[in-house]
Amino acid sequence: MANFLSEDAVLYFNNTADHGGSGTYASPAWVAICNVKDLNANMSKNETDVTTRCSDGWSEFIEGLKDLTIEFGMLYDPSDAGFTAIKNSAFDNTKSVEIFVSDGDITASGSYYGFRAECMVSQFSRGETLGEHLMMDVNLRPKKNDDNPPQWWTETTP
Numbered sequence: 001m002a003n004f005l006s007e008d009a010v011l012y013f014n015n016t017a018d019h020g021g022s023g024t025y026a027s028p029a030w031v032a033i034c035n036v037k038d039l040n041a042n043m044s045k046n047e048t049d050v051t052t053r054c055s056d057g058w059s060e061f062i063e064g065l066k067d068l069t070i071e072f073g074m075l076y077d078p079s080d081a082g083f084t085a086i087k088n089s090a091f092d093n094t095k096s097v098e099i100f101v102s103d104g105d106i107t108a109s110g111s112y113y114g115f116r117a118e119c120m121v122s123q124f125s126r127g128e129t130l131g132e133h134l135m136m137d138v139n140l141r142p143k144k145n146d147d148n149p150p151q152w153w154t155e156t157t158p
Contacts, residue, residue, distance in 0.1 A: 004103055004104075008103070008104050008105070009039070009101070009102060009103050009104065009114075010032050010033075010034075010102045010104065010105055010106070011032070011033045011036045011039060011072065011082075011099065011100075011101055011102070012030040012031060012032055012033065012099065012100040012102060012106070013030070013031055013033060013082055013085045013086075013097050013098060013099055013100075014028040014029060014030060014031075014097075014098035014099075014100070015029040015030075015031045015081070015085075016029075016098065018088070018089075018095045018096070018097075019081075019084070019085045019088065019095075019097070023098075025098070025118075025147070025148050028098070028100075030100060030106060030155075031081055031082065031085075032082070032105075033074065033080075033082030033083075033085075033086075034080075034082070035074050035075040035077055035080050035082065035083065036072050036073070036074050036082075037072065037073040037074065037075070037135075038072065038073055039070070039071070039072035039073075039101070040069075040070070040071045040072070041068070041069075041070050041101045041114070041115050042067075042068070042069045042070075042071070043066060043067065043068050043115070044066070044067050045063050045064060045065070045066050045067070046063075046064030046065045046066075046067070047061040047062070047063065047064055048061060048062050048063075048064045049061055050062050066150075068115060068117060068141070068142050068150050069139060069140070069141055070099060070101060070115065070117075070119065070139070070140040070141075071123075071137075071138070071139050071140075072138055073135050073136065073137055073138070074086070074135070074136045074138060075133055075134070075135065075136075076126060076133065076134035076135060076136055083136070085097050086121055086124065086136075086138055087124065089119075089120065089121045090121035090124035093120075096118045096119060096120055096143045096145075097118075097119055097121065097140070098116070098117070098118045098119070099115070099116070099117055099118075099119050099140060100114060100115070100116045100153060100155065101114040101115045101116075102114045102155065106155045106157055107157065108157065109157050109158060110156070110157060111154055111155070111156045111157075112154070112155045112156075112157070113152065113153065113154055113155075114152070114153060115150060115151075115152065115153065116150065116151055116152075116153035117140075117142045117149075117150035117151070118142065118143050118145045118148060118150075119140035119141060119142055119143055120140070120141055120142075120143040121138065121139070121140060122139045122140065122141045123137060123138060123139035124136060124137075124138055125137045125138075
C-alpha cells in the first residue's frame, strides 16, 4: 500500500482567461497554490427519509443532494498568483476559480486524484494574530455549472 502524506498534496487553480491565462476546462493550465497551509475538502450527501408503515420497523433513506466545501488557510501574499485568483473571485461575482485538490504534485509522472470543481469564494477572511504571519481563511463552494459539475478527478502525467 502506498503512503499518502498531507504535505505532498497540492491545491491547484486553473489559470483561465478570468485570471490572465489560457486554461480551459478541456485543457486546464493548472497552477499550484503553494502558500496553502491546512486544507479540508468536505463532501457529504443529504439523506431523504422514505420510511413508510411497510418498512418493517426500520428507518429507510435514499441518497439526496451532494455538498462540497473546500476550506483552507493561506498566507497573506498579494504578489502570489493563487492568492490573487482567490481574491479576484471573492470580490468579483462574475469570476469563479476552478480548483483541483490533488493528492500529489501533477508535474511528476503518475496519476493523481482529488476533487475538481468550479468554485465561488464564500469566505475570504484575514486573521491578524500577534506574532504570526497574516493568514487568510478561505472557503470555496461549487458554483452553478451545468456543463462541468464537481467530480472526483484523475490527472495523469506521463
